Amino acid sequence: MANVLLLLMYLAVILLIGLLTSIISQRFRIPNILLLLLIGIGLGMVNYRGAPLISFPEIFMTGISILALVMILFDSWSRLKLKKDYFALHTLWLSIIFLIFNLIFLTAFAMVIFDVSSIFLALVFSALMFGTDIGVLALFGNAGNKVFEFLKLEALLNTPFVVLLPFIILDFKDALKEGFTAQFIGNIFPPMQQLVVGIAAGVLMGLVMFKFMRKRYSAVLSPLAVIVFALLAYITAKNLGGNGVWAVASMGLLFGTVHLSHKPQLQSFASVSLNSLGILVFVLIGIIVSIDFSANFLIKSILLFLGYILIRFASILFALRGMDFTMKEKLFMSLNVQKGIAVAVVVFSFANLKIEGIGIILNLALAFMIYSMVLSGFIVRAAKFFIADVRVQKK
Numbered sequence: 001m002a003n004v005l006l007l008l009m010y011l012a013v014i015l016l017i018g019l020l021t022s023i024i025s026q027r028f029r030i031p032n033i034l035l036l037l038l039i040g041i042g043l044g045m046v047n048y049r050g051a052p053l054i055s056f057p058e059i060f061m062t063g064i065s066i067l068a069l070v071m072i073l074f075d076s077w078s079r080l081k082l083k084k085d086y087f088a089l090h091t092l093w094l095s096i097i098f099l100i101f102n103l104i105f106l107t108a109f110a111m112v113i114f115d116v117s118s119i120f121l122a123l124v125f126s127a128l129m130f131g132t133d134i135g136v137l138a139l140f141g142n143a144g145n146k147v148f149e150f151l152k153l154e155a156l157l158n159t160p161f162v163v164l165l166p167f168i169i170l171d172f173k174d175a176l177k178e179g180f181t182a183q184f185i186g187n188i189f190p191p192m193q194q195l196v197v198g199i200a201a202g203v204l205m206g207l208v209m210f211k212f213m214r215k216r217y218s219a220v221l222s223p224l225a226v227i228v229f230a231l232l233a234y235i236t237a238k239n240l241g242g243n244g245v246w247a248v249a250s251m252g253l254l255f256g257t258v259h260l261s262h263k264p265q266l267q268s269f270a271s272v273s274l275n276s277l278g279i280l281v282f283v284l285i286g287i288i289v290s291i292d293f294s295a296n297f298l299i300k301s302i303l304l305f306l307g308y309i310l311i312r313f314a315s316i317l318f319a320l321r322g323m324d325f326t327m328k329e330k331l332f333m334s335l336n337v338q339k340g341i342a343v344a345v346v347v348f349s350f351a352n353l354k355i356e357g358i359g360i361i362l363n364l365a366l367a368f369m370i371y372s373m374v375l376s377g378f379i380v381r382a383a384k385f386f387i388a389d390v391r392v393q394k395k
Contacts, residue, residue, distance in 0.1 A: 010054050018279030033282050034373035040286020065352045068281050068345045070248050071274045074230040076160040077252030091153045094319040101315045102126040109307045113300050120173035124166045125361045131162030133340025147329050159342045167245045197242025202250035205233035223269035278341045281348050288351050289362045301367040332386035338376040339369040
């Protein structure tokens with residue numbers, strides 16, 4: 001009983017911290033997730049009687065990571081809609097170019113600067129850093145500005161793939177663990193089987209959910225049912241030997257394409273629930289990922305981050321040729337690379353999966369999250385230098 005009360009006290013303290021940091025971040029225009037990460041790192045460094053001040057059972061951490069992963073997968077894939085207008089096509093083109101440049105150049109830089117032994121782990125890191133977030137743009141009142149609309153659409157497009165691609169790369173790594181031998185087909189078959197079973201489980205759960213929703217809608221029960229069916233899709237796929245990530249992604253994509261009444265309310269509930277869970281995720285990442293504060297790591301990680309910014313700038317110059325953006329606006333878009341809940345959830349999931357050699361990738365991901373948030377904070381304050389008609393909301 002004492003352990004249960006202690007666990008509940010930890011949860012209450014973390015959630016209280018989340019509420020307080022939200023107030024502070026709005027007051028001083030500081031990214032909320034940056035404060036949560038720094039608080040988590042600080043708590044992780046505090047020991048009491050030779051043990052961490054705050055610690056959770058491994059099964060609890062695994063459960064939270066799965067729940068967060070399921071919710072971000074469903075939320076991002078259910079919102080994925082590819083429009084066929086000129087603006088959206090260029091946003092998609094930038095996302096593709098930025099991903100390719102990351103997978104080529106950032107992977108190479110990471111392997112050289114940090115001597116990452118596995119190219120697959122370096123690719124996982126590069127795929128994660130492909131993600132951007134729109135959190136900092138909420139401070140701007142003129143949502144109609146083309147720069148902000150472009151960045152928001154880009155984040156909406158890349159978020160589903162940021163969550164999915166790292167897991168695909170790890171599956172491919174497992175398939176090639178024996179090398180390119182006569183057993184290659186045998187090695188590649190299990191992941192393909194998991195993919196098919198996962199998609200089938202997700203579609204099946206989606207169809208069952210639609211039948212349930214169309215018969216009766218409840219403002220209280222229907223939003224909860226969405227989360228329940230998403231979890232069931234993941235669990236069903238895993239129990240059948242399939243891939244739970246693909247199951248939730250396919251169910252979310254199906255949910256986003258099929259006509260359903262009250263869909264905006266259902267999606268809004270999932271997003272609010274995810275944001276609440278995000279408070280816990282960001283603090284726990286700081287606690288469980290022991291970031292390296294040595295001078296060697298900091299210098300190398302900052303150098304790698306500068307290379308990453310150059311990759312981002314080159315991607316924008318290449319992808320947005322011919323579009324009506326000034327050089328200052330392109331620079332603003334290049335520097336606005338804040339990482340959000342999608343990257344955090346994947347990092348949190350990997351930290352609980354105990355993947356061999358993943359430590360350096362988690363350290364780099366956490367460092368990049370902090371660097372990108374700090375940079376975005378400065379960009380917000382200097383927005384008028386880059387964009388002439390910018391207007392920042394006053395809190």
